[in-house]
Amino acid sequence: MKRISCLFGALFPLLAHAADPVLSEHASRTLDIYRSIVEVDTSKAKGNTLAVANYLADQLQDAGFAEADVKVIPKGPFAALVARYPGAADSKLAPILFLGHMDVVEALASDWERPPFELTEDDKYFYARGTIDNKFGVAQLTSTFIRLRKEGFEPNRDLYLVFSGDEESGMTTTRMLAYETPELARAEYALNSDAGGGDLDKQGRALVYTVQAAEKTYATWELTALNPGGHSSRPRADNAIFDLSDAIRNIQGYRFPVRWSEMTLAYFQQTGEMMGGELGEAMTRFAYDPSDEEAADRLARESSYVGTTRTTCIPTMLRAGHAENALPQSATVTVNCRIFPGESVNDVEATLRQVVGNDAIEFNLLGDPTASPISELRDDVMAAVGKAVHARYPDVKLLAYMESGGTDGMHFRKAGIPTWAVSGIFMDPDEMFAHGLNERVPKKAFFGALDHWSTIIRELTGP
Known part of the structure; x- marks a missing residue:
């Protein structure tokens, strides 16, 4: 900068x-x-x-x-x-x-x-x-x-x-x-x-300027597997790290259902039409038919756009064991979720528990997740932002969007x-x-x- x-x-x-x-x-x-x-x-x-x-x-x-x-x-x-x-x-x-x-x-x-x-x-x-x-x-x-x-x-x-x-x-x-x-x-x-800000294509052409008007709910859980442990020379089948690894693998294999709002559909429609190509076509198809699984799957492969199509949960941190020569008495993974507006934190936890499929895994919700409303656009604000944007990129469209983060x-x-x-x-x-x-x-x-x-x-x- x-x-x-x-x-x-x-x-x-x-x-x-x-x-x-x-x-x-x-x-x-x-x-x-x-x-x-x-x-x-x-x-x-x-x-x-x-x-x-x-x-x-x-x-x-x-x-x-x-x-x-x-x-x-x-x-x-x-x-x-x-x-x-x-x-x-x-x-x-x-x-x-x-x-x-x-x-x-x-x-x-x-x-x-x-x-x-x-x-x-x-x-x-x-x-x-x-x-x-x-x-x-x-x-x-x-x-x-x-x-x-x-x-x-x-x-x-x-x-x-x-x-x-x-x-x-x-x-x-x-x-x-x-x-x-x-x-x-x-x-x-x-x-x-x-x-917010502007998106450029690979040639430096301005595609769209986005105005963030809503955010997903940020929620983080710690998932912990407990075990009596023991001496590392006497392995046992029930190992806290094994149990937690199974839980992580299950989360990796699960995708939350596709979600959308009028704002996200409008964003994909207009961005896709301007972008063109395979990805642009997938955006446009999704905008007109969010049940199009092929289009949704294509968007899910893009880190920039997957969060706009669904709730996401991903492991971000790990800790386990207390000594190199001891069986682990606990193993914990931090799972961070970005929750689509309209979906509750409780519902996401219930889904994660079902996906993990192990009642012995403890769930601990960290902090106090905050759900916030959509801010409806104002004409005067959009006009002022438009003047600043169009001084640099005269023809670019301004679109409201939902922040994945x-x-x-x-x-x-x-x-x-x-x-x-x-x-x-x-x-x-x-x-x-x-x-x-x-x-x-x-x-x-x-x-x-x-x-x-x-x-x-x-x-x-x-x-």
Whole structure:
């Protein structure tokens, strides 16, 4: 997520291969902020979101934001940032929130080809953990607030940066912001930088711009097999690892039934017609007939789209045994599920129990899964987002979609604040390595997004 500016969008084809392109002030600032926060490991175990929040607060105050309007809020080992951009003094309009999260998932340097917490680059990409998820959005939003402030822009209402510190884990800071922060509860709506955005094909042609208006429910279980254990020299047929392995294999072989909504069908219809080819044809067939098993099976092979067609459950972590020379007394697998709206957590657990087929396996639901409503689209928001998008890709369609993953938006929706995710990124969905190895973002996507948020804010809150 680095380098250039708004007018850079027009100049990018000429400068992309220049040895040392000249950056605008806004581009340089965005890149500096981006690099500074990407190079801090804000994964759960590190407790560094406080450091990033303090750094961003300093950047905002150095740009002229009042100290009273920039709040760093510690909560346990994490921290949140809330920064107010004051609107017109006589405004009666409710605020707008701009969401992002400062934390990242863990990254093992030994697994990566590049250092995960150093921003590196080649001719095409920036690499590091968080380059997309979600320090792209945090850097772009922070720099945009500073830019607008320096330009003397006065919005017609208060605007708030709202950055959480543990979106990737417990969402304790998210819940605090959504349910326990009175000034934010007044918001008319929220725009989230952590999802949405444009899809490009392999040739770089824009296919569609998606606006996230709904999310699946995030739920995680620990499944545990217990056993008396014993000495490893005296094996027994009933082994906790064997029992758990059977359960995992059963989950691997099961697919939840196909599900759909009017929003997901419209998304597949229009995306498929624009994409064309075998995959596009499968999308279109599914949109017109969700019972088409062949089309559904084709979509299920695509990691970018399988979550839009059904509930998914997948093992993500394992632990077992207590000594190399002892039979395991327990074996536990963590199973993470993304549940289609309208399907309950209880129903999913009942299905998993049936699939596992072993009553001795213990199920432990972690945390407090949150189901959130769909946010119906608003004409003014869509028009503002459309202006920002069409400045870069004039003919692309804007479509609402359901997020397969989970974001802070679920809690703001549940709190009664309509929320749409409208990231400034455009990229090939197959290059989306968030949470995976060698996370990266195309430089063109970073540079092209530099005007995205300022256009939206001016359209929604300008004179």
